[in-house]
Amino acid sequence: MKVLVMEDDRLSAEHAVAAVDACGYDCDVASNGKEGLRMMAAKEYDIALVDIEMPELGGLDVIRTARQRKTDTYLIVLSSHASPAERIAGLKMGADDYLVKPISIDELSLRLQAVARRIAPDSAEDILSCAGVVVNVDKKTVRRNGQIIELTPTERKLLVYLMRNKGKCVTYDLIADHLWWHLDSTGSVVSANVSRLRKKLAAGGGREVIHTVRDFGYVFK
Numbered sequence: 181m182k183v184l185v186m187e188d189d190r191l192s193a194e195h196a197v198a199a200v201d202a203c204g205y206d207c208d209v210a211s212n213g214k215e216g217l218r219m220m221a222a223k224e225y226d227i228a229l230v231d232i233e234m235p236e237l238g239g240l241d242v243i244r245t246a247r248q249r250k251t252d253t254y255l256i257v258l259s260s261h262a263s264p265a266e267r268i269a270g271l272k273m274g275a276d277d278y279l280v281k282p283i284s285i286d287e288l289s290l291r292l293q294a295v296a297r298r299i300a301p302d303s304a305e306d307i308l309s310c311a312g313v314v315v316n317v318d319k320k321t322v323r324r325n326g327q328i329i330e331l332t333p334t335e336r337k338l339l340v341y342l343m344r345n346k347g348k349c350v351t352y353d354l355i356a357d358h359l360w361w362h363l364d365s366t367g368s369v370v371s372a373n374v375s376r377l378r379k380k381l382a383a384g385g386g387r388e389v390i391h392t393v394r395d396f397g398y399v400f401k
Contacts, residue, residue, distance in 0.1 A: 181205040181296050184228040186216035186242065187258065188235055192283055196229050196258070199288035201354065203296070204344035213237025217245055225253045227295055229288075230275070232259040232266070240273050247274035254295050258283065308343040310400070312386045315340055324384020334359060335377045342390060342400035351397040374398055 183200045187193040188211050200207040210216035213234045220228065232239040243255055256277045257270045267278050277295070279288065306317035312325040317340055322329040331339065341358050342350060352370045378390050391399050
């Protein structure tokens with residue numbers, strides 16, 4: 181899933197990005213309406229979170245223009261007010277849903293997952309692929325250059341998380357929160373799991389795909 185966050189308020193944007201990251205989806209951010217529309221024209225997004233009050237071009241104008249361009253992106257309006265009149269205006273413009281600020285990361289994560297279930301074809305399998313590594317998330321299988329790679333559930337979950345954030349540096353803390361949200365974890369625990377995952381992927385041949393960013397985290401590329 182690809183999600184675009186259009187939000188000029190730094191804290192609200194950070195909360196929205198955190199919710200998208202918690203779902204394991206790809207996320208881009210635009211700080212104003214014009215930038216957001218340019219990004220939507222250049223790249224297909226499954227979901228866009230659109231702040232009503234943005235500089236240069238407001239949220240309602242963004243929604244109207246997006247629908248005039250026949251975009252299929254699921255548009256969720258972010259608003260500090262969301263009066264009945266405002267909600268009606270947004271829905272008439274083509275918005276699909278409304279969310280009142282301040283944003284709850286947990287609520288937005290659940291909302292995004294619910295939308296993903298509605299807009300994704302039931303028959304489509306969730307498959308991730310990069311550099312010869314192919315993960316069928318639904319069937320819980322991992323292959324490297326055609327060879328089956330046996331992973332523990334934790335290792336597989338780690339691999340999926342890194343691949344969903346392909347090209348992005350994921351911190352030790354984010355990985356720990358994703359894998360062991362109910363436990364206190366340390367960078368050494370994360371490093372140990374990454375080390376085991378690297379060795380198992382190496383057995384399938386090919387270049388290194390999990391790269392260390394010193395004193396920060398890891399990036400899959």
